[in-house]
Amino acid sequence: MPYMACIVPEPDRSIPPLRALIAAPRGFCAGVDRAIQIVELALERFGAPVYVRHEIVHNRFVVDRLRELGAIFIDELDEVPDDRPVVFSAHGVPKSVPAAAQTRGLTYVDATCPLVSKVHRQAQRMIEEGRHILFIGHAGHPEVIGTFGQVPEGSITLVETVEDAQSIQIPTARNLAFLTQTTLSVDDTAAIVETLTRRFPQIRAPRSEDICYATSNRQAAVKAITGECDRMLVIGAPNSSNSLRLAEVAERLGVPSRLIERATDIDWDWLGQPSTVGITAGASAPEVLVREVVDALRSRFDVTEEIADHTPERMIFKLPRELLPDRAA
Numbered sequence: 001m002p003y004m005a006c007i008v009p010e011p012d013r014s015i016p017p018l019r020a021l022i023a024a025p026r027g028f029c030a031g032v033d034r035a036i037q038i039v040e041l042a043l044e045r046f047g048a049p050v051y052v053r054h055e056i057v058h059n060r061f062v063v064d065r066l067r068e069l070g071a072i073f074i075d076e077l078d079e080v081p082d083d084r085p086v087v088f089s090a091h092g093v094p095k096s097v098p099a100a101a102q103t104r105g106l107t108y109v110d111a112t113c114p115l116v117s118k119v120h121r122q123a124q125r126m127i128e129e130g131r132h133i134l135f136i137g138h139a140g141h142p143e144v145i146g147t148f149g150q151v152p153e154g155s156i157t158l159v160e161t162v163e164d165a166q167s168i169q170i171p172t173a174r175n176l177a178f179l180t181q182t183t184l185s186v187d188d189t190a191a192i193v194e195t196l197t198r199r200f201p202q203i204r205a206p207r208s209e210d211i212c213y214a215t216s217n218r219q220a221a222v223k224a225i226t227g228e229c230d231r232m233l234v235i236g237a238p239n240s241s242n243s244l245r246l247a248e249v250a251e252r253l254g255v256p257s258r259l260i261e262r263a264t265d266i267d268w269d270w271l272g273q274p275s276t277v278g279i280t281a282g283a284s285a286p287e288v289l290v291r292e293v294v295d296a297l298r299s300r301f302d303v304t305e306e307i308a309d310h311t312p313e314r315m316i317f318k319l320p321r322e323l324l325p326d327r328a329a
């Protein structure tokens with residue numbers, strides 16, 4: 001694994017040494033980056049306030065910053081005044097939401113990640129083929145609610161665990177298909193898919209992997225460093241699916257791990273005096289929070305930083321044309 005030492009400070013013999021092994025890739029994915037840019041551009045284009053239905057991405061730091069710029073976060077569309085624009089979050093929304101916005105004549109911009117939209121299109125195609133969909137995901141997650149809202153009620157069934165996959169009762173075991181949430185554990189999902197395909201050998205798989213590149217790359221990057229870490233700090237929100245999965249991945253490989261929102265959440269007693277601490281960040285956590293955590297470690301340890309570069313990422317998603325500067329009135 002190519003390690004790149006980026007900062008090697010003079011050793012301070014009064015505090016214990018600590019190697020901070022920082023996973024890469026980590027933090028913002030292309031879908032989160034695009035969603036944040038959409039809110040920023042909407043504020044430039046329409047002026048404040050711009051309404052945003054649900055947290056644009058699952059990160060309080062990001063949400064607070066956009067709020068300061070003039071975004072107003074709301075739960076439902078009826079909180080949006082008739083004359084203000086609204087942005088839909090990166091997790092996607094049920095079809096009924098843009099339909100209701102159109103009925104009211106609201107200006108709206110959809111920040112749904114293109115990889116979530118791809119799952120929506122696959123769900124619609126499977127229904128057109130007359131299939132019943134088994135959807136592997138977590139109950140209540142906005143992405144799951146959004147995908148369920150693409151297809152008729154009763155045509156899709158949630159599968160959360162291997163136990164569900166073993167016991168679930170389907171109206172007809174023929175013409176089945178499965179899809180998955182984009183931010184799941186790669187390993188857990190493989191076990192669920194294996195169970196479903198054993199039970200329903202004819203089940204149709206999605207055309208391509210639904211777990212997105214960012215989720216799989218961040219999990220692979222954590223796996224690559226766990227062998228060298230005594231503790232793992234995962235920066236991300238407690239409601240961020242992909243961040244939770246990163247902490248799980250490290251724990252399962254035997255590294256005690258904590259999900260923290262920012263440096264003030266570090267439990268120093270739990271951290272103890274490790275020789276190497278792994279650091280990563282979920283797809284909705286900005287890099288500034290990684291720096292904040294490293295700085296907090298520096299206040300107690302003589303830190304040597306290393307970046308463990310696993311899989312370079314170059315994904316960029318296009319912005320909605322109506323927000324691009326040359327389209328502005």
Ligand code: SF4
Binds near residue numbers: 031
């Ligand atoms: S985690 Fe994946 S699906 Fe979610 S916004 Fe990022 S790229 Fe899109």
